[in-house]
Amino acid sequence: IVCVSFTDEVEVTFGQGVSVDLGVDRALCVGEEFELNIDINDATLRWQDGSNNNTFTITEAGVYWLEAVSDCETVRDSIIVTFVEAPSIDLGEDRQLCEGDIIELQISEEYAVRWQDGSTQSTFTISQAGTYSVELANQCGRAGDAITVNYTPDFELDLGEDQRICEGENLMLESGLE
Numbered sequence: 001i002v003c004v005s006f007t008d009e010v011e012v013t014f015g016q017g018v019s020v021d022l023g024v025d026r027a028l029c030v031g032e033e034f035e036l037n038i039d040i041n042d043a044t045l046r047w048q049d050g051s052n053n054n055t056f057t058i059t060e061a062g063v064y065w066l067e068a069v070s071d072c073e074t075v076r077d078s079i080i081v082t083f084v085e086a087p088s089i090d091l092g093e094d095r096q097l098c099e100g101d102i103i104e105l106q107i108s109e110e111y112a113v114r115w116q117d118g119s120t121q122s123t124f125t126i127s128q129a130g131t132y133s134v135e136l137a138n139q140c141g142r143a144g145d146a147i148t149v150n151y152t153p154d155f156e157l158d159l160g161e162d163q164r165i166c167e168g169e170n171l172m173l174e175s176g177l178e
Helices: none
Strands: 026-029 034-037 044-047 055-058 062-069 074-084 095-098 103-106 112-115 123-126 130-138 141-152
Touching: 055 062, 123 130
Parallel strands: 026 074, 095 141
Antiparallel strands: 034 055, 044 062, 062 074, 103 123, 112 130, 130 141
């Protein structure tokens, strides 16, 4: 009887799970770029556009996702990116109004607003002469504008008593205004 003995070794390793975290949704200023940089080993990466680099540069609004496939699992995370315009404002031309007229200026509520008097409402009512200014702000910048409003005072016109004239005669009327 011949006895033969065999031995062998097997090494067992457990794969570690992967995690993907693209961070919180972002609002960027128009013209900005945002680079996602992922450091994941032992996984195959795939972005929403099919690329598989460790970095992805965002230049326009949208939903972006990354999928990481390892031996043990597939995980995915996504991020929503929006773009915000810097504020701009034009209150229009200076105005000449009649006594008693009012103007209501309306500003978009998407901006932080500060009027010349320190008020922060999106609406400002003008009922007397003066220069009125506003400054708008958001995460992407500031903008301001001003408008001057003048009022023409009411006046009374008196052409005097009623007159009777004959044909061919002239009558000079004076308004009393200069």
